[in-house]
Amino acid sequence: MHAVRFARSFGLGTLLSALLALVALALPAAAQSEAPLLPDFIALYPAGKLVPGAEAYGPMRDDIPVVPLLKGSETIGYAFMNSDLVGAIGYSSRPIHILAAVSPDAVVLGAAMLQQSEPLLQSGKRATTVKQLVASYAGRDLKPEAVPGGTGKDRPYVSGVSVSVRVIEDSIIRAGLKVAFTLGLGGLEMPARPPGTFATVNPEAEAPATWQALLDAGLLRQLRLTNAQLNQDFAAPGQPPNAAKFPARGAADELFIDLYASDISVPGIAAQLLRGVERTDLFAMVEAGGAAIVVAARGDYSWRGSNYRYDGLFDRIALVQGDKTIRFNSRDQMSIYRLAVPDTPILTEISLLAIPAFAEFDPTQPWRLELLVERRMGAIERTYLTYGVDFALPANFITPAVMTVAQYEQAAERAAVVAMRNSVWQNKSVELAGLAVMLAVLTAAFFFQSYLTRSAGLTFWFRIGYLGTTLAFLGWYSNAQLSIVNLMALASSLQSGFDWETFLMDPMAFILWFSVAAALIFWGRGAYCGWLCPFGAMQELTNRLAKALHIPQWTLPWGLHERLWAVKYIIFLGLFGATLTSLDTAIRYAEVEPFRTAITLKFARAWPYTLYLSVLLFIGLFVERFFCRYLCPLGAALAIPARIRMFDWIKRYRECGSPCQICSNECMVQSIHPTGEINPNECLSCLHCQVQYQSKSVCPVVIKQVKRREKVAQGVHAVEHVIERTHHANHPHAVKVAE
C-alpha cells in the first residue's frame, strides 16, 4: 500500500478511498464526482459575509457547481467550493472545504475556510492564522496564474502546517482558474476546438509490456548523460574557461543523469507504466482537455532541483511544443515510487506532471522536454547548458482528424438550421393543422363540385365561409399570404445555389406552394386565387358587401378588359427581370402587391402604402377583383402554366356563348369569352358558372332539358299504364327497358 508516495495532496485521498468510504457516510464531504457541496455550504454562510456588499446567492449553474453572487439584480461575482472542483485533501486525508468567490475579472473576491479536519488546525493560534491566511486570498488576481506552471509566487509560511497551507493555496487557485476558464472570466477562455477537426490520441492503441520495448517503440524517450559527456560539453568553446575547473562530482563513466520522458496521459502508455490506483489518481489530476507527462530519472543530477520547495516551480525542466514553453508547478505534480513495467531500471525521481487544458498542449504533435543543467563555479559564477528529450507519439497512437474546421462549421450550421426549422414547424402546428383541414375541404369541394353546385345557396354560403376563413385564419392569423417575392427568391436561389432549407423555414408558405403546384396541374390557378389567397378573399368579400349595399357594378367593355389582362403579365415579367439583376431592388418593386400592407401588417403602415391599398380596394367595390384581373403579378405567374391542367372541370354546353350569355355576364372576373369558352388563365374556379350550369331556374339549356324530360316522363307514364294493365307484374324487366 505504500508503493505510492504522494506529493500531491488529493492523490492520497484516492489511495485511502476505501477508508474514506466509511468516513464519508458521516461527512457531508467527499470526492469530486459526488453531488456538489456548494448548496449545503452556502446555506450556512451568508453571501455578505463571504464578500462584503454581496446580498444573495443566485441559482447554481448546470455546467459547473458555481453560484452567482448577487447585489440586487447585478452579478458581482461567482462563488464556488474548492472541494467541488479540484482535489483538496489535506494532511488529515479529508478535504479542506473552502468557500470562495471570483469577480468577473478573475480576481478572488473572498475566501473562507468552512470545514477542515487538519490535526494541527483544530484550535489555537495556528488555526486562527490559517483562517486569516484563507481570508487573505481576497484580492489575488488569477489571470497571472493562467500560465502552465503558475507564477511561482511565494507560498505563505505557517510553521508546522505546510501540507495544509499548500492544499489551501493550490485548491483555491486551481478551482478559481477552473471557474474563470469555464465562465470566461477576466478574458480567460478555454481554446474551442470542435470534435473531429483535430487529431486525437487513439485510446485503443496498446503499448508493449517491457521497458526496452517501450523505448524501442519510441513510447518512452531517454536522455543519457555521463559525467564525461557533461564535462566535455562544459569545456566546449563558448563556455567559460572556469567551467572546466569545476567538473561533475562522480567518476567519468558514471551517470550524471539518465532521464526518461513520456506522455503518460496516453491510455496505452499509462496502462503499462502505472498501477491501477495510480491511473485513477492520474485521471483525477488531468482535467478534460489537459494532459500529463511522466519524467523519471536516476543519476547525480536532480531534475527536480530544490527551488520548487520555495516557490513551487520546477526550474530545471520545461516542455517545448511549437511556439509554447510549458513549465511545471509542484501543485500539478504527483510523485510515484516505481513504474509498473517489470524491467524498469531503478529510478530515483519519478513524477507525473499535469498540463492544464488552457496550455493548449497537443499530444499528437512532437514535443521536447528540456533539462537545464547548472554548473556552479564558486560562490556566484554559474553557467548553463540545456539538453532535450524529443518525444513524438507513433502514428498508430494517433487518430487523425476526420474533417476540417470549415467542414465542421458547415455541419454545425446545417444542424442549427435543421433544429431551427424543426422548432419553426412545431410552433406552427395550429396553423398547419388548420391549413390541412382547409386543403382537404377544398379538395373535396372540387372533387364533388357537381353535388355541391346543385344548390346555389349552399355553394354561395360555402364560398363566403371559406373566403372568410382564408382571410381571417390564413391571412391575418397565420400570415400565410403567398407572394411573388417567394418566386423571385426561388429564381435567385436557383442562380446562386438552391437550398430546400430556406424554403422549409416558412412551413405555411411551403405547404401552400406545394398545394398550389399540385392544384395547377389539376385545376389551374383557381384553387389558389379563387379560394386560398387572403387578399383575393378580402377583395371578394368587400365587393360582396358592396353588392349587398347595391353599389353599382361596372362591367368593362370586353375589348378594353381583354387588353388590360396583359398588364399583370408585364408587371410579372418586369419583376422577374429585375430579380436577375438585383433581388433587393426587385423586392422593393414587388410592393406593387399590397399583401404586406393588407395581410401581414394589417394596414399598420406608412400612408402611401395604405393609400395604395385603399385605392385598390375602393376600385374593387365597383370592378370585382380589379387587382386580380389586371395587376397581380402572382396571379399572372400562376396563370401562365394554366393551360397545362389535365382536366376541364368547368363544364360547358354547346349553347354557352351562342346564344346564351348568362354565365359570361355573371362571371366575377369576366373570364368567359362572349363566344362561350372559358379563359383558363383568368378563371378563378369560383364555381358560380357551375351552379348556373345545373340551375333549373337560370340555365336555358337545363330548363329546356327539364321540360323535355317532363314531356318524356308524361309519355312514359302513359305507356306504363298500358303495360301494367296488359301484363300485370309478369314482366318487370319490360319497365326498365322502356325507361
Place this chain on the structure above:
Amino acid sequence: MPALNRRRFLTISAAAGAVGAGAFAGRALQAAPLYRWDGVALGAGASITLAHPDAERIIGRALAEIARLEAVFSLYRKDSALTVLNANGSLANPPFELLECLALCGTIHSASGGLFDPTVQPLWRLYAESFAKGAAPLPEAVAAARALVGWGDVRIGADRIAFARPGMGLTLNGVAQGFIADRVAALLTAEGLTDVLVDTGEMRALGGHPDGGAWPVALDVEGTILPDAVSLREMALASSAPRGTTFDDAGLQGHILNPATGAPSDLPWRLVSVTAPSAALADALSSAFCLMPREAIVATLSAFPSARLVYLG
C-alpha cells in the same frame, strides 16, 4: 525620421539566392526538391533551405521555434522575457535559453576584455533616441549612461536574473540571431535532417548542400559582393558590419558601441566575418571583433581554436 539608417550589410548566401523553387527538382539523385523559406526573424531577413519531402511541415516547426525564441529575446516585443527583465530590473524563473545565452555572453565578455558587453543597452538607447531627435548625445548623458553599463552587475541564476542597479538593461542583438540559428538547427537535426542551411541573419549549416559540396556563401562588404567567399559545411558563419547600421544619416556613427568609451567603434572595419561550430559563438565573436584591432582579434581567437576569422576589412 528613422532612428537608424539600416543598410544591407549581412552576408548573402549566393547558393541559396540562386535556388528557385524546384531548380534542382530534375536531378536524378535528388529525392526531394530543394525548399527554401524566406521571412523575418528578430527583425532581420531570414531563410531556411532544405530538401525533404515533408519540407513544409518541418519549416512550420522551425518557424514556431523562431516565434518561441523571439518571445524570449526580442527587444521589439513588449512581452518578451528580455523586455520584461529590462523593464523590471529582474526576472523570476527565466527561460532556459536566456540563461544559456547569458552564459555565452559572460564567456565572450571576459575573452574580449570586456569589449563585448550586453549591458550597453542604456548607451544604445541613448544614442538611438538622441539621433532620432537629430543630434548626437551630450557628453554628460553619455557618461551617465556609461555608468549603467557593467556586466558584473548582472546576477544570473536559474531562479532569477536581476540587475544590481536600477536603470541597467541588456541587449542580446549581438548574439541572439546566432543563438536562434543554432536552436533551429538543433530542431532540424532532431527531425533527422542532415543538409540544411539556416539563416537568421547569421548562418548555420548542417552538413553541406544537398547536391553535394559545401554551402557556398557570398559576403557583402558595404555593397561589394564577394561571391563564394566562404564554403560552409557543418559550420556557422556570422558577420558584423559596424557601419552597416548607423545611428546618423551620414552613416558615420556605427551601431556597435564600445562600453569602455561609450562611443561607436573608431576602427576602420567594414565587415568582420567569423566561422565557428555554433552560430551564437560566431555571432558573439564577430560582434566583439568590431571593437578590436587586428592583433587583439588574433590574440582572442587563440582561446577559440575552432573559430576562424574569414574576413576582416
